[in-house]
Amino acid sequence: MNDFQIKKAAKVYDVAIVGSGAGGGMAAYTLSKAGANVVLLEAGGYYDPKDPKYITQLKWPYESPRRGAGTTRPFGDFDAAWGGWEIEGEPYTSKPGTEFHWFRSRMLGGRTNHWGRISLRFGPDDFKRKSLTGIGEDWPIGYDDVSPYYDRVDKLIGVFGSKENIRNEPDGIFLPPPRPRLHELMLKKAAKGLNIPVIPSRLSILTKPINEERGQCFYCAQCGRACQVYADFSSSSVLVIPALKTGKVTLINNAMVREVTTDQNTGKASGVSYVDTVSMKEMSVQAKVVVLAASACESARLLLNSKSQRFPNGLANSSNVIGKYLNDSTGASRGAFVPALMDRKRYNEDGVGGMHVFTPWWLDNSKLDFPRGYHIEYWGGMGMPAYGFGWGIEGLNGKIPGRDGKPKPAGGYGASLKDDFRRFYGAYVGMAGRGEPVPLESNYCEIDPNTVDKYGIPVLRFHYKWSDYEVKQAKHMQDTFEEIIHSMGGIALGNKPTAENNYGLEAPGKIIHEVGTVRMGSDPKTSALNKFQQAHDVKNLFVVDAGAFPSQGDKNVTWTILACSMRTSEYITDQVKQNNL
Amino acid sequence: MKRRETLKTITLSSLGLAGLNPQVAEADKLMLPDEPVKVPGGRQKFEAIRDAKLKLDKFFTPHELQTVTILADIIIPADSKSGSASQAGVPAFIEFMMKDQPRMQTPMRGGLRWLDNQCTKRYGKPFALCPKTQQIEMVDMIAYPEQAKPEVSQGVAFFNMMRGFVATGFFTSKMGIEDIGYKGNTPNNWEGVPEDVLKQYGLSYDG
C-alpha cells in the first residue's frame, strides 16, 4: 500500500477547525450551534473527564507507585495533561543563547483539561498599551468590542468572583466565590497593611449549578485532574462534547495537521492536509472556511509551513510578521513558612482547585522603572501530601524552636523529626507574580531549516530573550513578596533571588501563556489578521487562539481566547450568510 | 509478530517516550511477559506498559535494601501515633523511584557505599551489621548539616536525600496521611474556616 497517496475525503465541510483547546472548542461549539457542518481535527486522542478510563480525580498518592511524581507527566502522575514540555518525536529547537519552553497537550480539549482555571478579563488599558505608554502595540479592537462576548462566556461557562469596580480589572457575571482559607485571610490582612489589594479570585468553577449537563463543585482542590462532574471548565467537557451532540461536528482525533491547503487560482484556503498518527497515512479534508486553533505557536507553524507558489512566504504572511512578537507572561515566585500556622487544628480545607484570593495589579507604572504590571497568585494550606512532601526540611527546622521552646539543630531524624513534619504541616505559603512583557519583534519562532518531526513536518525554532523591562518587573515582584511575607510574620524560604539569576524570572515559555505569533492589526503590512482574526491575505482563513493577540495584559489569556473565538465564530457565520467568504 | 515484539514496537514508535528523557528510555530495555498489560483508569497506555516493566526490574541488592530499611526506620520510627517508615512501605517506594528516575541511582547506591565504607573504617563492619549504638553514632555525624564536620559532607548530602525520600514515602502512604491528619480528598461543601479557628487567630469574614 502506498502511504504517500493522500486520501482525500469527498465531502466539503462548511468549516474545518484545527485544534480542540480553548479556541477550537469555542469555535466548534459556536459554529455547530449556528448550524454549520464542522470538521474538528485534533492531533491528540479522545478524552472525557467523566469516563473512568481517564479519571484521576479523588485518587490517593499511594495509588501511584511514584506517589504522583512527575516522571511521565510534568505536573505529576494525576495531572490531566497528555504531553508536556517535550513530546517524543515532536521536537522544537532554539537559537543558541536563547531559550523558550513550549508546553503542549495532545488530547481532546488541549491544555484546558488541566489549566489553572484563572479566568480574567482584559481591562480597557490592556488593549491600548501603545497609545498609553508609547511602547508595544495596540489591539485593533478595544474592551467595548469584547465585553459582550466576555459576558456571554461568563454565562455559558460559568466563573466565580466578586464585584470590585476596579477600572482595569473589569467585573464579570459572577457566581459566588468560595470563602478564603485561613492562610488566605492572613495574606489578605498582611497585604492590606501594605496597601496591596487581595480580592476573591476569578476561576471558571461552578460554585452553583448552571445547567443540567454540568454538576456543582464539591471542593476537592483537584481541577488540574479535570472534573468528572464537569464542574470546572475544560474545553472537552464543556464545549466539544456538547458540540458533538448537535450532530453537526465530525471529530477526527489523532489528526496531526500538516498544512492548510489552498486553491492556487482563487488564493483561498481549500481545507487542510494531515497525518493520521495511528496509521501514519496522509489524509486531507476540504472545507469552505479554515479556522486555526492549534495554540499560538503551532498555528504560526502551520501557516509558515503552508508554502505554495502563490504564498512562498507561508500562508497569510505577506507582512512577514508571522512567528514574530511571540510573548509569554513573566513569572517569579517565593515561598515562606508561617510560624503562626504551626500546630494547626486539622479540618478539610481543600476548597476549589486553586487559590480563593489573588492580587490584581495595583500600582501606577508611570511611577515605576518598568512599563507593565503583574498580578499575584497565592497558595498554601493543608493540602493532600504529594511527592516532594518533607524534602528540604533541614533548611527550616533549625530555625524553629521545638515544643519546649528550645532551639534544635537543623536536620535530624527520629521521633523529634517526625513531630516537626506534623507541626509544620499546613504552615507554608507561596506566591507567584504573573506579569505582562513588552512584545518585541526580536522574540520569535520560525521554521527550523534543518529539523523535522516524526511526521516529516518542519519544526519550530525559537529565539527569545527577556528585556530589561521584564527583569525589573521581576525585581519588583521579589521585593513585594518579601514585604508581604514579613508583614504576615513569615520566614521567606531560600535565598532572595538577585540580579545574577534575573530575580528569579522564569525562562520564556514557562508560564505557558504564549501569544502574539499571528497578530491582528489594522495595517496588513504589520499584522497577519484583521480585527476579526481573519487573515488579511486569505479571507476564508481565521486564527482563534492567542496567536492573534498583539499583547497579553497582566491577566492570564484564556478567557480572552474564549471571548474572541466566540466573536470570530459569529463573524464567520455572518459573513457566510452575506456570501462574503 | 509475537506479542512481545508488538509491545516493543508500540512502546518505541507510537506510545513510548524513548529518546525523550533518559528516565523513560531506561524502561524500554526491560522485557515484559507475554500477557497484555492492563491499563488502569487514568493512565495512558505507554505509562501502564512502562510501570509494568519497572515493576519487573530490581534495583537494590538485599544488603542495600536492608540498609535502606534500617535508615528509613531511624528517620521515621514508630511512635504512639503511627508506625514506622518500613511499616508504611517506604523501602519499596524508594526501590521503585530508583527505577523510575534512574538519575537518582548513583547518589543512592554511591551514598550507601559511602556509608558502608565509613562504618568499615570506624567499626570494622558495614552499617547494617553494626550494633544500634554505632549506627546511631554514625547517623549523628551526618544528620545535622550545620554541625557536621566537613570531611563527612558527602554523607550529609546523602542523608538529606534519604530524609527527603523517607518523609515523602511515609507521608504519602495511607498510614502517613492519617498521621498528618489530612482530611480532604472527599466530596464536601467548603463553608470557610471553622468558627473556633477564626477566633483562635483573631480573624473574621466581616473585616
Ligand SMILES: Cc1cc2nc3c(=O)[nH]c(=O)nc-3n(C[C@H](O)[C@H](O)[C@H](O)COP(=O)(O)OP(=O)(O)OC[C@H]3O[C@@H](n4cnc5c(N)ncnc54)[C@H](O)[C@@H]3O)c2cc1C
Ligand atoms: C499548567 C497550566 C496552567 C494554566 N493555567 C492557566 C490559567 O489559570 N488561566 C489561563 O488563562 N490560562 C492558563 N493556562 C494556559 C491555557 O491552558 C492556554 O492559554 C489555553 O489552553 C490555550 O488554548 P488554545 O486553544 O490556544 O490551545 P490548547 O489548549 O493548547 O489547544 C490546542 C490543541 O490543538 C491541538 N493541535 C496542536 N497542533 C495541532 C496540529 N498540527 N493538528 C491538529 N491539532 C493540533 C493540540 O493537540 C491541542 O489539543 C495554563 C496552562 C497550563 C499548561
Ligand code: SF4
Ligand atoms: S475543585 Fe470542584 S470543580 Fe475542581 S475538580 Fe474538584 S469538584 Fe471539580
